[in-house]
Amino acid sequence: MPKLTFPDGASRDYPAGVTGLEVAESISKSLAKKALVIELDGALWDLKREIPGDAAIRIITAADPAGLEIIRHDVAHILAQAVQDLFPGTQVTIGPVIENGFYYDFARDEPFSTDDFAKIEAKMAAIIDADHPFEREEWEREKAIMFFRDMGEEYKAQIIEDLPVDEVVSVYRQGPWIDLCRGPHMPSTGKIPKAFKLMKLAGAYWRGDHRNAMLQRMYGTAWATKADLEKHLVQIEEAEKRDHRKIGRQMDLFHLQPEAQGSVFWHPAGFTVWRQLEAYIRRRLDEDGYDEVKTPQLMDSGMWERSGHWSKFRDGMFVVPDDIPSLDDDGPIVRADADLLALKPMNCPAHIQIFNNGQRSYRDLPWRMAEFGCCHRNESHGALHGLLRVRQMTQDDAHIFCREDQVVAETKKFLDLFASVYDDFNMTDIDYKLATRPETRAGDDATWDRAEKNLAAALDAAGLKYDLAAGEGAFYGPKLEFHLTDAIGRTWQAGTFQLDYVLPERLDASYVGADGEKHRPVMLHRAVFGTFERFIGLLIEHHAGAFPTWLAPTQVVVATITSDADDYAETAAARLRDAGLRVAVDLRNEKINYKIREHSERKVPWIAVVGRQEAENGALAMRRFGIEGRNQEIKPLNDVVTELAEEALPPDVRRAKHGDATAAAAE
RNA sequence: GCCGCUGUAGCUCAGUGGUAGAGCGCACCCUUGGUAAGGGUGAGGUCGAGUGUUCAACUCACUCCAGCGGCACCA
Numbered sequence: 001m002p003k004l005t006f007p008d009g010a011s012r013d014y015p016a017g018v019t020g021l022e023v024a025e026s027i028s029k030s031l032a033k034k035a036l037v038i039e040l041d042g043a044l045w046d047l048k049r050e051i052p053g054d055a056a057i058r059i060i061t062a063a064d065p066a067g068l069e070i071i072r073h074d075v076a077h078i079l080a081q082a083v084q085d086l087f088p089g090t091q092v093t094i095g096p097v098i099e100n101g102f103y104y105d106f107a108r109d110e111p112f113s114t115d116d117f118a119k120i121e122a123k124m125a126a127i128i129d130a131d132h133p134f135e136r137e138e139w140e141r142e143k144a145i146m147f148f149r150d151m152g153e154e155y156k157a158q159i160i161e162d163l164p165v166d167e168v169v170s171v172y173r174q175g176p177w178i179d180l181c182r183g184p185h186m187p188s189t190g191k192i193p194k195a196f197k198l199m200k201l202a203g204a205y206w207r208g209d210h211r212n213a214m215l216q217r218m219y220g221t222a223w224a225t226k227a228d229l230e231k232h233l234v235q236i237e238e239a240e241k242r243d244h245r246k247i248g249r250q251m252d253l254f255h256l257q258p259e260a261q262g263s264v265f266w267h268p269a270g271f272t273v274w275r276q277l278e279a280y281i282r283r284r285l286d287e288d289g290y291d292e293v294k295t296p297q298l299m300d301s302g303m304w305e306r307s308g309h310w311s312k313f314r315d316g317m318f319v320v321p322d323d324i325p326s327l328d329d330d331g332p333i334v335r336a337d338a339d340l341l342a343l344k345p346m347n348c349p350a351h352i353q354i355f356n357n358g359q360r361s362y363r364d365l366p367w368r369m370a371e372f373g374c375c376h377r378n379e380s381h382g383a384l385h386g387l388l389r390v391r392q393m394t395q396d397d398a399h400i401f402c403r404e405d406q407v408v409a410e411t412k413k414f415l416d417l418f419a420s421v422y423d424d425f426n427m428t429d430i431d432y433k434l435a436t437r438p439e440t441r442a443g444d445d446a447t448w449d450r451a452e453k454n455l456a457a458a459l460d461a462a463g464l465k466y467d468l469a470a471g472e473g474a475f476y477g478p479k480l481e482f483h484l485t486d487a488i489g490r491t492w493q494a495g496t497f498q499l500d501y502v503l504p505e506r507l508d509a510s511y512v513g514a515d516g517e518k519h520r521p522v523m524l525h526r527a528v529f530g531t532f533e534r535f536i537g538l539l540i541e542h543h544a545g546a547f548p549t550w551l552a553p554t555q556v557v558v559a560t561i562t563s564d565a566d567d568y569a570e571t572a573a574a575r576l577r578d579a580g581l582r583v584a585v586d587l588r589n590e591k592i593n594y595k596i597r598e599h600s601e602r603k604v605p606w607i608a609v610v611g612r613q614e615a616e617n618g619a620l621a622m623r624r625f626g627i628e629g630r631n632q633e634i635k636p637l638n639d640v641v642t643e644l645a646e647e648a649l650p651p652d653v654r655r656a657k658h659g660d661a662t663a664a665a666a667e
Numbered sequence: 668g669c670c671g672c673u674g675u676a677g678c679u680c681a682g683u684g685g686u687a688g689a690g691c692g693c694a695c696c697c698u699u700g701g702u703a704a705g706g707g708u709g710a711g712g713u714c715g716a717g718u719g720u721u722c723a724a725c726u727c728a729c730u731c732c733a734g735c736g737g738c739a740c741c742a
Contacts, residue, residue, distance in 0.1 A: 202737030203670025
């Protein structure tokens with residue numbers, strides 16, 4: 001007699017052999033109707049399976065996040081059934097639930113087309129209408145392998161072969177269709193909400209390994225209700241509107257072109273944003289005790305051999321022969337045996353050269369060496385993506401050389417800086433992760449133990465909660481990952497922090513300790529923004545192009561209503577410029593509506609409208625971006641100059657100007 | 668790099684086996700208009716590149732290039 005405990009703490013005895021469905025019915029008919037699966041002590045269980053013993057239970061419906069996963073899993077199954085029905089000879093593989101939906105990988109020689117989606121979706125709806133019960137069976141392992149092999153389902157057979165020997169092999173029937181599956185499933189296909197949609201088609205390697213066959217992956221989204229599906233589709237549209245590539249074109253920030261794929265042409269407006277960011281972070285680093293340096297773009301391949309990059313990452317480096325190209329049309333342009341140089345893919349080896357140039361004492365440490373270093377990486381063509389994945393990038397990079405006993409304090413110092421910077425950008429939703437040792441790595445386990453412990457201690461000291469990302473560290477040391485959530489809930493990684501014991505060793509960096517002996521410094525690789533390219537991409541999408549005033553390419557446009565106000569407009573603009581603002585003047589022979597529209601589309605924070613009245617009164621009609629409909633405030637020019645100059649201050653400068661008093665008052 | 672899709676004017680996109688169209692933008696003219704598109708005229712295209720099929724290719728086929736969505740990669 002299983003004793004079942006309900007979420008409210010009450011418990012009740014049920015007859016042996018009772019199923020989840022019967023339990024649900026004993027509570028209420030409507031619950032039984034809505035029930036999808038039952039949770040037993042935290043594990044999900046088919047409603048039609050006997051409950052084996054005492055358990056804390058919860059009936060899962062579509063309204064439950066776990067229920068939504070069941071729905072998505074079941075939709076993946078009926079997708080597979082529909083596809084095999086419509087395209088005989090297609091092999092099924094796996095079809096997991098992912099964020100917002102699911103995918104299914106199929107093996108088929110002919111390519112699928114998105115044109116097939118309508119047909120497949122119709123078939124899926126028919127399977128739901130048929131209301132096939134999902135029926136679980138447990139099979140003997142060899143029988144299952146034979147069965148799927150006989151069906152020509154090589155991938156399924158392989159999956160079973162690779163299951164741990166003690167794992168129960170279960171299959172589920174849904175009407176005429178049968179599939180290997182761990183389950184659980186809802187009682188029948190008829191309970192699946194018709195709130196799904198096939199989204200896209202893509203290639204994916206079998207088991208994620210590029211040496212394996214390429215399968216065809218269908219992505220879909222599925223929800224508990226049609227309204228949820230609609231909402232999701234609208235959200236996708238919203239995200240598309242924020243696409244930094246699109247906004248970059250609309251706001252004339254930058255462009256990319258085939259002759260320099262992966263490298264950005266920054267236009268004046270876009271580079272204005274860059275300059276603000278660079279000036280900002282430079283102030284922050286100066287304040288935090290960094291020394292800025294500049295190191296060579298090209299270094300001899302020998303340097304990269306010594307650093308270890310040549311053997312491991314040569315395929316991602318741009319290599320240049322160290323030879324004068326020949327003007328002779330007949331012969332080769334460069335000698336075949338020319339020495340090789342490489343464009344730097346990172347700044348750290350060069351920074352070690354500065355460290356090594358002269359004798360260093362323990363008194364010099366920590367040495368925080370910063371560089372806005374322009375690096376090149378020969379990223380594969382398929383990886384390039386707007387500003388987010390480029391071949392030429394500039395990092396707000398720095399390397400901190402320190403003693404082992406300084407690692408925790410330096411890490412904490414960086415974490416404080418990091419949080420403060422992102423706070424200035426109004427991005428306070430940050431998840432921290434400690435990425436630990438990967439399978440292939442340099443350095444011994446004792447060193448890794450110490451390194452991971454140091455980072456954990458620093459996170460604790462900074463009062464930060466964090467998760468582990470096991471095996472995600474760099475090959476030379478553990479990393480901290482910073483996952484930011486943007487205005488519409490997407491997560492991004494920009495900055496980085498890595499602990500490195502290996503490179504100082506390889507490039508023989510040392511300092512003289514208090515004991516008069518030579519010691520190895522520890523090296524901390526760190527970047528707050530990451531790369532300017534990626535960070536600007538992130539900012540564009542986070543703000544949907546509407547930058548805060550201090551970053552906006554143009555901060556205020558003075559737009560005239562009639563040409564009688566032209567002279568005054570120029571005077572007002574000059575005043576604003578003198579106050580340090582980025583000002584444009586629009587004297588065109590256009591209606592004010594048209595001017596407002598155009599500058600609003602460019603997301604200029606302020607439009608200062610001047611007509612005859614403003615010109616006579618020495619005023620401006622100020623219109624702030626982002627407020628729907630007519631919004632204006634007539635203000636004396638002098639007041640506007642003062643107020644906008646204040647609003648346009650970078651956050652750190654404003655903080656310094658007003659001291660900590662305002663900050664404290666704000667808390 | 669792999670799989671799929673796409674490539675037509677500065678931008679967004681129609682279009683057909685018989686050598687191209689719209690809207691916006693741009694230029695010029697009229698309009699001086701009070702908070703998200705005033706009107707007119709005009710310029711602008713080797714239809715991504717190459718090869719092939721055809722009397723004829725922007726259209727069909729193949730190859731290449733690039734972009735997009737994934738996968739793999741990401742020091």
